[in-house]
Amino acid sequence: MRVRDAEGRVRRITGHYVAGCDGGHGVAAPAVPARTAVRDHGITWLALLVQAPPSSPNVLYGVHPDGFAGQMPRTPDITRYYLQCDPADTPEVWDDARVWVALENRLHASVHGPLRRGPVVERGLVRLRSEIRDRLQHGRLLLVGDAATAISPSAAKGANLAILGAELLARALTGALRDGDAAGVSRYSADYGPVIERAQEFSHWMIDLLHPPAAADPHADYQRVLRRSRLRDLSVSRAHQDFFADNYVGL
Known part of the structure; x- marks a missing residue:
């Protein structure tokens, strides 16, 4: 591969393998x-960074008829919030006052206590979309992280998948380059692919759990009953709680 450095000189870079991490x-x-x-889930989140401590040290998921809301702690002074919104919305239509009314409502602040407020310092839109590839390598090129798969943020699996992919790739390259055993490289797709598929399945399950059915869905009433049943099972069934914990925390 030829690249141009900061001084404008063309340099040639060679290697045994290429990791696609871009x-x-x-x-x-x-x-x-x-x-x-590919699956476009038809759901959009308003992603917010708030200059305020988290209202809870834990991740919060709000299941509400108006749409999903979530709180993800970031630092002692910065908190990430998400609000499900109309896909046609722009971030600008959500001023601070509207944001806090929706967050307090969907996160049930009247029951669990008020949120710790602060200025919204960043707004953006996240459209929930997923991609699963049937191959993760070609010759000596191996994909990892977001280059290997796109996953919705509903179950917070993106970073987990990237880290695990990096670990699998590191082991495969170590075996090939240090030990002369390329078996790990040869089966990289076979090892990484099922892990991605399991995370994608759980992410899709979480999407159905967290978001109300679309108003135009002719089966909306049926979907609401199923979602209520899932939430009930999570609150009372140890088997369902173990399933959720195993998939949410692990891979």
Whole structure:
């Protein structure tokens, strides 16, 4: 590969393998011929960074008829919030007053206590979309992280998958380059693929759990009954709690 350095000189870089770690919009993923299963979930989140301590040290998920809300602690003074919104919305229509009314309502602050407020320092939109590739390598190019798969943030699995993929790739490359055993490289897709698929399945399950059915869905009443049943099972069934914990925390 030839690249141009800061001084404008062309340099040639060589290597035994190439790790595609440049995300979903980089050049590595399109270089791997693969069939890709894509799902646009039709759901949009307003992503917010608030200059305020978290209201709880734990992740909070708000299940509400008006839409999903979530709190994810970041630092002692910065908190991430999410609000499900109309896909046609722009961040600007959500001023601070509207944001806090929705968060207090959907996170049931009247029951659990008021949220710790602060200025909203960042607003953006996240459209829930997932991609699963049937191949993660081509020749000596191996994909990892967001280059290997795109997953919705509903179950917070993106970073977990990236870290595990990096670990699998490191083991495979160590075996090939240090020990002369390329078996790990050869089965990289076979090892990493099922882990991605399991995380994708749980993420999709979480989407159905967290979000109310669309108003235009002819089966909306039925979907609401199923969601209520799932939430009830999570509150009373140890088997369901173990399933949730195993999938949410682990891989």
